């Protein structure tokens with residue numbers, strides 16, 4: 001199977017840690033040039049250093065996906081060096097604080113929607129005109145199994161990820177005859193800072209999540225990155241508008 005990204009430019013949002021960093025590193029190992037953005041400066045610098053250590057060409061910029069202008073700058077900075085990206089991973093996301101729906105402050109709910117849903121929408125807006133002009137491109141949005149099923153205490157997150165899947169399906173149909181594919185990646189529980197933050201307030205949660213999974217473990221960021229690479233590669237050339245669960249069988253139960 002040929003998963004080469006040689007001569008491809010790949011852009012990743014939320015690339016400073018976890019799944020985004022793993023996707024960027026996997027894309028770099030596959031031969032891509034990288035454009036990486038995040039709000040977390042130290043983590044982003046570490047990702048850049050890891051990429052360069054592996055011999056990848058990389059451009060980075062601090063980029064908050066809740067600001068269209070910062071996304072536009074990231075795309076423009078990357079395009080000036082490498083050309084408009086061939087592959088875009090709309091990956092940045094936040095969990096929000098676990099809380100009963102009726103106790104969730106409107107501003108907290110809106111913030112999760114603004115980063116997870118609107119952030120993906122803004123990333124699509126920055127990515128698509130150049131892809132439509134060129135007649136090719138691939139977008140992969142990191143949704144979640146929380147985009148497919150509910151989770152108590154996480155209504156804003158679940159709502160945002162369900163909406164990301166709606167955005168992906170509609171956009172995929174919009175551009176299916178323009179040489180552009182758009183898909184959603186739906187990770188299960190992944191061992192990243194996001195899960196650490198959730199588990200910090202709930203002793204025993206990490207172990208409970210492992211027991212609940214058919215494979216009796218959490219995903220590693222690399223488990224997700226491997227699927228993300230396939231989903232953007234030529235090997236998935238007839239896959240669009242799809243939600244790919246990478247969850248150890250969690251939602252098959």
Ligand SMILES: NC(=O)c1ccc[n+]([C@@H]2O[C@H](COP(=O)([O-])OP(=O)(O)OC[C@H]3O[C@@H](n4cnc5c(N)ncnc54)[C@H](O)[C@@H]3O)[C@@H](O)[C@H]2O)c1
Pocket residue numbers: 013014015016017018019020037038039040043063064065066091092093094095115119142143144145186187188189190191192193194195
């Ligand atoms: N960890 C899991 O169990 C899990 C499961 C399913 C889906 N996801 C999704 O995977 C994606 C990556 O999460 P992760 O698990 O790697 O967590 P993470 O916290 O390690 O990484 C998230 C990254 O997004 C960045 N970020 C946050 N807000 C941002 C903003 N406004 N603009 C730009 N960057 C921002 C963070 O700084 C961080 O580097 C998210 O969309 C998340 O919802 C995670």
